[in-house]
Amino acid sequence: MTIMVTGGAGFIGSNFIFYDLKKHAGDRVVCVDKLTYAGNVSTLKSVKDKPNFRFVREDICNREAIYAIFEEEKPDVVINFAAESHVDRSIENPDIFLKTNIMGTVTLMDACLKYGIKRFHQVSTDEVYGDLPLDKPEMFFTESTPLQTSSPYSSSKASADLFALAYYRTYGLPVSISRCSNNYGPYHFPEKLIPLTIVNALADKPLPVYGKGENVRDWLYVEDHCKAIDLIVRKGKAGEVYNVGGHNEMRNIDIVRLICKELGKPESLIRYVTDRKGHDLRYAIDPTKIHNELGWLPETKFADGIKKTVSWYLENRDWWETIVSGEYRKYYEKMYGKRQ
Numbered sequence: 001m002t003i004m005v006t007g008g009a010g011f012i013g014s015n016f017i018f019y020d021l022k023k024h025a026g027d028r029v030v031c032v033d034k035l036t037y038a039g040n041v042s043t044l045k046s047v048k049d050k051p052n053f054r055f056v057r058e059d060i061c062n063r064e065a066i067y068a069i070f071e072e073e074k075p076d077v078v079i080n081f082a083a084e085s086h087v088d089r090s091i092e093n094p095d096i097f098l099k100t101n102i103m104g105t106v107t108l109m110d111a112c113l114k115y116g117i118k119r120f121h122q123v124s125t126d127e128v129y130g131d132l133p134l135d136k137p138e139m140f141f142t143e144s145t146p147l148q149t150s151s152p153y154s155s156s157k158a159s160a161d162l163f164a165l166a167y168y169r170t171y172g173l174p175v176s177i178s179r180c181s182n183n184y185g186p187y188h189f190p191e192k193l194i195p196l197t198i199v200n201a202l203a204d205k206p207l208p209v210y211g212k213g214e215n216v217r218d219w220l221y222v223e224d225h226c227k228a229i230d231l232i233v234r235k236g237k238a239g240e241v242y243n244v245g246g247h248n249e250m251r252n253i254d255i256v257r258l259i260c261k262e263l264g265k266p267e268s269l270i271r272y273v274t275d276r277k278g279h280d281l282r283y284a285i286d287p288t289k290i291h292n293e294l295g296w297l298p299e300t301k302f303a304d305g306i307k308k309t310v311s312w313y314l315e316n317r318d319w320w321e322t323i324v325s326g327e328y329r330k331y332y333e334k335m336y337g338k339r340q
């Protein structure tokens with residue numbers, strides 16, 4: 001089958017492309033990516049010359065161009081990873097989050113309606129549920145937890161989810177949605193907590209921890225997320241939402257300390273900096289539905305996944321050293337200069 005993967009030059013999309021081409025050798029994968037600051041075409045170098053892979057540089061908001069790609073490729077399945085994905089950037093500039101995350105998703109679904117599709121899958125996030133209190137460890141997000149977003153990022157993702165469900169109900173478009181917890185692994189852009197900490201620690205630079213570092217995230221190795229999406233697209237039901245998470249909750253400060261330990265760096269690099277505005281306290285997913293219906297379970301334990309991830313950053317310096325020069329430096333100065 002032909003799968004259109006949008007945002008495939010980013011972190012999770014690229015890992016999904018590697019997984020799909022390995023698992024389903026008969027698939028044709030068409031990657032559509034605008035190559036924003038977060039997209040890196042060099043990430044796809046191991047697949048770019050495969051006869052069953054095509055890369056198209058395009059914006060998912062460009063209706064005419066998206067329709068032309070559909071006309072040519074007639075994809076069976078569209079998996080939408082393309083998004084502005086960083087909460088801190090959404091606080092600085094919400095506008096582009098509305099455009100890409102909401103308008104882009106709607107444009108893709110309009111194309112799916114026009115050209116016909118077996119499945120449109122929206123890659124969403126647990127952040128649409130807002131946050132949970134730190135002192136109620138028995139509480140988890142289920143698929144029926146009300147949407148109660150905190151940031152412009154999560155609000156844009158929740159809006160896209162609602163549009164996807166509306167296209168299912170109103171037009172009968174076969175959509176599915178996955179809401180996953182925080183991912184980590186290879187090709188993670190070094191503005192996010194885990195890769196930023198690794199990259200800064202390697203350079204003996206300060207490791208910024210927001211607030212007291214007590215906020216909790218539920219970390220999942222990226223390949224486990226890719227497996228979940230593959231299962232949902234092939235075996236999950238249309239019109240359904242599936243939560244994806246690994247019951248692996250950790251405080252930010254413990255993550256940063258663990259990375260220091262893995263790299264043999266001193267904890268004296270840690271700096272407590274001004275907290276994020278509206279900072280969500282705790283995310284925790286209940287993945288019972290995807291486990292019961294599709295048999296999905298996370299396979300990589302955090303202790304192993306973080307070792308693999310740290311090794312990947314050690315072995316792939318070229319990939320991130322190119323990124324942390326140029327534009328990234330300006331971003332870093334703007335975001336962290338005022339925080340210290």
Ligand code: NAD
Pocket residue numbers: 006007008009010011012013032033034035036037038039040058059060061080081082083084085086100104123124125126157179180181182183184189
């Ligand atoms: P990322 O920022 O690493 O990658 C996003 C990709 O989308 C980039 O390649 C970028 O160039 C591309 N893109 C951005 N705007 C585009 C546009 N208008 N048209 C075409 N391409 C565009 O993000 P990620 O971490 O890989 O996240 C992928 C998806 O998964 C997002 O939808 C995100 O909301 C969701 N998600 C992420 C996490 C996580 O922990 N990273 C967790 C749950 C869900």
Ligand code: TYD
Pocket residue numbers: 086087088182191192193194196208209210211213215216217252276
């Ligand atoms: P992040 O990786 O941006 O993911 P998200 O906001 O989508 O969960 O942040 C993970 C957690 O780490 C979040 O609680 C904010 C915190 N954080 C820091 O403490 N320092 C940092 O430099 C960054 C980028 C994040």
